[in-house]
Amino acid sequence: MPNHHLFTSPNYPLPPITKQHSPTMGSIPASGSSDPCKMLRVDGSRIVNAAGETVILKGAGVGGCLNMENFITGYAGHEHEHRAQMAEVLGEARSQFFFDRLIHHFFSDDDAAYFASLGLNCIRIPINHRHFMDDMNPSTIRPEGFKLVDRIVDVCAKHNLYTILDLHTVPGGQNQDWHSDSGLSRAMFWEFKDLQDRAIQLWEALAEHYKGNPYVAGYNPLNEPADPYKATNGHHGARLVAWYERCERAIRAIDPDHILFVDGNTYAMDFRAFPEKTLPNTVYAIHDYSMLGFPISEQYEGTDAQNKALRQQLDRKVEYMRSKNVPVWNGEFGPVYASAQNAGSEMEAAAINAKRIGLLRAQLKNYAADSISWSIWLYKDIGYQGMVYVDPSSPYMKLIQPFVDKKQALGLDFWGVVNKEGVKHLYEPFVNGLRETVPEPFRNKKYPKIWNFDRHVERVVRECLMSEYAGWELAELFRGKTEEELEELAASFAFKNCKGREQLNETLRLDAAGKL
Secondary structure, eight states: OOOGGGGSOOOOOOOOOOOOOOTTTOOOOOOSOOSOOOOOEEETTEEEOTTOOBOOOEEEEOTTSSSOOHHHHSOOSOHHHHHHHHHHHHOHHHHHHHHHHHHHHHSOHHHHHHHHHTTOOEEEEEEOGGGTEETTEEEEEOHHHHHHHHHHHHHHHHTTOEEEEEEOOOTTOSSSSGGGTOSSSSOGGGGOHHHHHHHHHHHHHHHHHHTTOTTEEEEEOOSSOOOOOBOTTSOBOHHHHHHHHHHHHHHHHHOSSSEEEEEOHHHHTBOTTSOSSOOTTEEEEEEOOOGGGSTTSOOOOOOHHHHHHHHHHHHHHTHHHHHHTOOEEEEEOOOOOOOHHHHSSHHHHHHHHHHHHHHHHHHHHHHHHTTOEEEESOSEESSSSOSEEEOTTSHHHHHHHHHHHHHHHTTOOTTTOSOOGGGHHHHHHHHHHHHHTSOGGGTTOSSSTTSOHHHHHHHHIIIIIIHHHHHHHHHHTTTTOOHHHHHHHHGGGSGGGEEEOHHHHHHHHHHHTTOO
């Protein structure tokens, strides 16, 4: 069981951060806009500011900071398990020190300045509810959570960047994945009203704290909900729709002004259970990943058939919004990138990445054609998908890289696995045997049905059970580290110690300037 108080900071005195920039990243130009952000609202199918001017939000999610994920920072499994394992190995005080420092370095003034220099204008802040709520003391909202979010909101405001507050995890988990940090492959949030009530309580507290703040573009109440309960029309999402209506009323009673950014059901892809009447001052959000940008599928070659499929995928997801004349926000999308290590050579990695950038450009052109706001996933990580990534020669990567390699070879992180050939001999006979015990008509009964039988099994066996075991191996790498050593490891995530994925960032800069 998780040690629930491990998200609480003991308020260590924090060493000063020097403001110097790596030759890799270069010096940071002035922010892209000198105009201060103004409160946004919905006007028909547009997002507009106080003057009625259309605003297209273009940005990135800073996942891995206030909601950690295994492929972003390198651990295995779920964040609360990772924290508990680190606390057992390091002791609670030094473990908390390390996580506090990692969060501090992960997104700073330097990061916001660089981001703004690209002409982008919005940062999505994924938030783990445990920063605000203790499962053993559920009625109390922790003030430490506001301090963490305030720091990012304020540093973004300094550079005239909007922020969107994204509740990425809720008690019990709103979806079946690792990034809801439930530790399960079942979304228990939909099965207990008291868990749903707690999420409403948190949003009431956030609304009270951020009401009137023009630098907050709005609130993203749930990331990628996946509610299996069917509405009267036979489509999944009945309890999600009811919860959204409750959440909207609760927020509006406190903060009538901020926009809501509402994800569709089944990982922000399905609006078929949504009602005829839309919520007021609300943007509806899709996530638009294309499998053409991942190593487990056919690769993007720019063919007419592929471009048509990309367009059709987008059209299907935004059909509800078009029919209701409301704005669209693409809250997550983006390919992943190869390295010489996993592609075999620098030349092969470059060839793969050229195709991934080609896919990104095609998607951005589709969004521009429809005036869709977007937030790419991801701003920073250890080298798989981020605009900025930790230097492979940094102390942190030198320490954990062998573990990351082993974790990938074992196929433990769905998002970070390049291929599964290394464990095929273990899992293929096992899964085949299990599949044969389930009669064929019932193999596709389990929700979400977009996953086949094999995928459901590997989520439970690899990404929950085996990843939790592997997490102890990572924690042992930190045993005996002093605070000075832990600070050095955490500082590997500081902007000055990171590298930029220049081809990706240049593509985003061109799009922001309308030159793509």
